[in-house]
Every structure is written in C-alpha cells, then in structure tokens.
Amino acid sequence: MRKPERGRIIRLKRHMAESGIESLLVTERENVRYLTGFRGSAGIVLVASGRPCLITDFRYMIQARRETTGVAILIQKTDWTAALREVLVRSNVRSLWYDESSLPIDTYDKLKKAGLKLKKGGGLVAKLRRQKDVAELARIRKAIRRAEQSFLELRRYIKPDAVEQELGLRLECLMREKGSRRTAFDTIVASGKNGAMPHASVSTRRIKAGDLVTFDFGAEADGYFSDITRTVCVGKPSAKQRTIHGLVLKAQQAAIKAMYPGVPCKIVDDAARSVIQESGHGKHFGHATGHGVGLLVHEAPALSSHSNMTIEKGMVITVEPGVYIPGWGGVRIEDMVVVTDKGAKVLTTLPREL
Template identity: 45%
Template sequence: MQVRINKLQELLAAAQIEALYVTNPENRYYLSGFTGTDGALLVCRDKTFLLTDFRYLEQAKDESPGMTIIEVKDSYAEALASILAENKISSLGCEGEHLAYNQFLMLKDKLVNLEIKEKSGLVEKLRLTKYDDEIKNIAEAVRLAEQAFEKVLPIIKPGVSEREVALQLEYSMRCMGADGAAFDIIVASGPRSALPHGVASTRKLREGDLVTLDFGAVYHGYHSDITRTVVIGEPGPKQQEIYYIVLEAQMRAIEAIRSGRRASDVDRIARDVIAAKGYGERFGHGTGHGLGLSIHENPRLSSKDDTVLRQGMIVTVEPGIYLPDWGGVRIEDTVVVEESGCKVLTGIPKDKLINLLNLS
C-alpha cells in the first residue's frame, strides 16, 4: 500500500495541493486496505491519516498498519480541520465526484482560511494500471464466475424464468467464495436479448430463444465481467449469422490489444467488422471498459477515448448486435494488456453458439 501512497504523494505537487481528502470508498481501500464502511483518508506530502469512528478503530489498526489512525468523535470536518491546522496545510484537494454537497459545505465552514480545490481523478489515474496482486484477484473473480456459469447451464431450459437463472448464478458464485455479484446479473432471453442491459425479468425461457447472460463476481473487492449468448434448441440461420459476426468482431479486437495501441483503435476495429456486415447501427455501445475495484473504470474501448493502452491495464471486450423484436448477441471477455498482445482471463468456450438442449 505504501508504494501506492508514495505515487499519489508525487502527484500532489503537480496538482498544486498539499494534501488530498479521499472519500471515494474504492480509492480509500486501494490506498489503505481498510474495508470499513465509514472512513476517509487524508494523504499529505509526507504523512497519511485514516479517519474513522469508534466502531472501526481496531479494524483500521489491523488493516492499515503504518497509517496514523484518527478517531472521529464529532464530525469529519472538525477532525480534518484539526489535522490540517496541526500540520500547517493551506491547500486541500477533494474528490468532488464523491464528496456530498452538505459535507463540502461543512468543510467550507470549518476550513475558513484554507483553499479547497476539486481534484477528482488523481487516484483513478494510479488505478489504470494494475499491480500483480490486483490481477490475481480479478483472475480469481473470473474463475468463480466461470465455475458458477458451468454449474447453472443445465437449468437454463424452457419454463425457467430469467430471474431464477440470475439467482442461481449469484448463489453459486457466493457458495464458491465470491464476495457477491459484481452487478445486477443480466439474463435476457428471446426478444429481450435485444436489450443490452436487460436485467433478469420474470419472463420464462422458451425453446428457440437466444439467451444473453452478463455476469461477474467480486473477490477481495475486485470485479469480473463476462457475457455469453446461448440458444435453447438448434440455432437458426440468422442466429448463427449474428453470433459469428459478433464473435469475429470480438476476436479481431482482442487480437489488436497490446501496449501502445489506442483504446479508440480497438473500438474501431470491432465496429468496422460489424458495420461491414450491415449491422453498424445495431451496435450502439462501446467495445469495452476497464474494470477493477469498480465494474466500470477507465480506459474505455470507445471512439471517444484515445487512452494509450499500457501493460497491466485490464479491459473487457464486448461487442454486440441488437435487433429490436428479434433478439441480440453479445460476447464478452476480460483481458490483461501485455507488451506484445494481451492475456485473456476468460476461458468459457465461445467458438460456437451453444445449444443448451444438446448439453451432455
């Protein structure tokens, strides 16, 4: 953790602040390892303070050794004001995207002679590239989600509701050791598979349905994200056509990922494959996104993101085609960017459209 703190401290001078008040829970965990539900960090140029209340003092000492633990007795604003005064700090950065307005007003009231600057994104900049322990946690989150998927496949059959499938997926992930589901599990069947974010409904599966399952696990705070599209019965010609177009787009994008490539270039490669087949207007979202302590992080594999990919970044690759009143297909894997390519963490087969009625 100290390496991460040191890197953040190096950014403070360039950001023209003497300290950063960290209130985003994911950033707090990233920098301190503290898992309590109430707390904040004050990262100064040579010191770091973890502020929390009585309930979490022993936990903070155990999870965040080396940090100065401050008990908050009245308010975070008062505790912060005391620390800043003692350390003669005159300029403070805050995470405006995560600091509630009423909390900001309290800070302004208590820190009368101190300049407060909005400095969101400093910790997120560090989180772009993952350390080895983070990659291992994400890989384990992928493994848990994959095992749950394999366990649930046999129950995906006519008469079962989308919600039942989603519930069994989450239950299986938790039984295997996951902290929980990474997000509301998507199980979208038949015409509903044309909904990119078709969260599981009460609709019962029918023979002939395409079924898109988008799911992930959380392990030690880190997320996985996987999508597979299957069919209940023998796939029809159009189902096969759409599936293999999406698969080609996804494979081309994965082949293009390497350190030095722009995120927007990867998006364009996937999008060009789908557009060339006449379905460009039916692929309306980005090709992928970063993930880690959040399910959606930077960089984004999008035409609007020119981030240069670097070794250690982790992104999803998830092109799709969605046809209203018919259905849709999406295929998604999680990959680690490497110097000369990428490592695919997801191992669930995708080379063909799986007929669930033919499972052996």
C-alpha cells in the same frame, strides 16, 4: 501498511511531487480502500508528507486497526470535517488538494469556511487505479474463476421451460457458494426477443427450444470484480443465429487484436464497430465496446468513440460487442483482458460457442 498499499502510497506521493501537490484529500470509498486496505463505508484519507491519516468513526475503530498498517487512524468525535481540520492544523497545512469527482459540495463549503485554500487534485488516485498491480490481478483472476465455475455448473439447467429469473438466481447463488460476497451487478438473463435489450431485467419468461439466451454476470473476490457475458442457444442454432454470433465474435477478436499500450481507446472501439457496420448491422450495436474493471465493475477506461484515453499496460478491460435486433433477439460476447507490452492477454476461459 501491507506491501501492495505501501507501494501505492509511494507511487501516489511521487505523482503528487511531480504535480506540485503537497497534501491530498481522498474521499471516494474505492480510492480509500485502494490506498489503505480499509473496507469500511465511512472513511477519508489525508496524504501529506508523513504517514497517511485515515479518519473514520467509532463504528469502524476496530476494523480500521485490523485492516490497515502504517496508517495513522483518527476517530472523529463529531464530523469528519472537524477531525480533518484538527489534522491539518497539526500538520500546518493551509492548501489542500481534493478529488473533485467525490467531494460533496457542503463539505467543500465547510473546508473553505475553515480558511483552507482548496485546489482540484486532478483525479490522481483514479489514474493510478487504471493500471492493476500483481495483487489486484490475482484478485481479479479469482473473481473470474468464481464466475466461470458457477456458469459451467449452471449449464445443465439451461433448457426449455427454464425460467429466466430462476436461472439468474441460481447463478448468483452458485457464485456466492464459491466465496463471492456479492455479485458484481444484477445478473442479466435475456432469452428470445428479450435478448434485443442489452441490459434486460430478468423476467418470468420461460425459455423455449431454439432460443438464444444471453447471460451477463460477475463475481467478487476480495473487493475486486469480474464481468463476463455469454450467449448460448437452447438446441440447434439456426443459420441466422450462427451468422450473428460469428459476426460478434469476429468484432470482439478485432478489438482484442487492436489493443496495445499507447493505442487510443476510440481506435479499439472502432476496430470492433467497423466489423459490425460493414455487415449492415451498425444500427444494432449502440453501446461502448468495453470498460475497465477493478474495485468497481465499471471504471476507466471506456472503449468508446467518445473516449480521450489511451490504452495503458496493466489495464484490465472488458471487450463486449453485441448485435441487438428488435423482435428477434441479440448476441453479446464479453471477455476480460489485461494489457501487456505484447498486446491484450485474455483472462477469461469460458467457451464462446453457441
């Protein structure tokens, strides 16, 4: 097992011991990769007293051996529940803790019928994933660089008569040329009045002089993602455009300044939201202020008024307030930060000016 994955298994086993968990079944794809390095789409991991056991099928036999070390590999003959029962019998395991968010109900029923005592695992791996280690941060930084370099190259094409759809495709191609095997999500290019839709789909609309254009995009690097948003003006911005942009930037800075280990996520959300509410645009900001990024582009924590989580050292989080005015357009600015003992350190470097 490579060093990052080995350290994660050690931390997981420590948390398991503290929680009285003897054996843990890991079924979510991202959690399997986090613990073993295995990238295949079909695989589960059993973590117990000895070496972790990765169960997969014939299609991934070679890949599993290439991508993992220090992990026992079992190739299933029929289905993985039968293979899992085989491992559990050999290990004399009668109680099995599982991730309640990702275990299919039919699989749960099969395991119950096999006589296993099933218990909820409490999302232990997901909790570990909130705090990024050195290897993860390096990959996230690489994904950020790929996205930022691509956007800088795109800037010369953002001009009157350019088509949203074509700009989005060009940006995605640029990110792929720089090594991104996929985009983090469907790229958003929202110009003019379309900018009032936070998750607008790219359209065939042609950009006009004076338009605000919002670009929301992200690249991939070694399985990790970036997520960045910039709103730019095609031409000279109007007084209202400058005011709204300045307001969103002020809200973002307030959230970043509020972010320290131990601070409730809802407090960070409120720091940004209160700035926008005090300006009279509270009804024009209706989504969360940010979210975690890692093996998934949207993961814990959420910077939301409904969140019960607190900020932790090592979290990588987006900060993305916005103002969306129907019939006019919108502004969103999104940056990625990593939480340190001294507060939030901004990882993204793209200029924020209109």
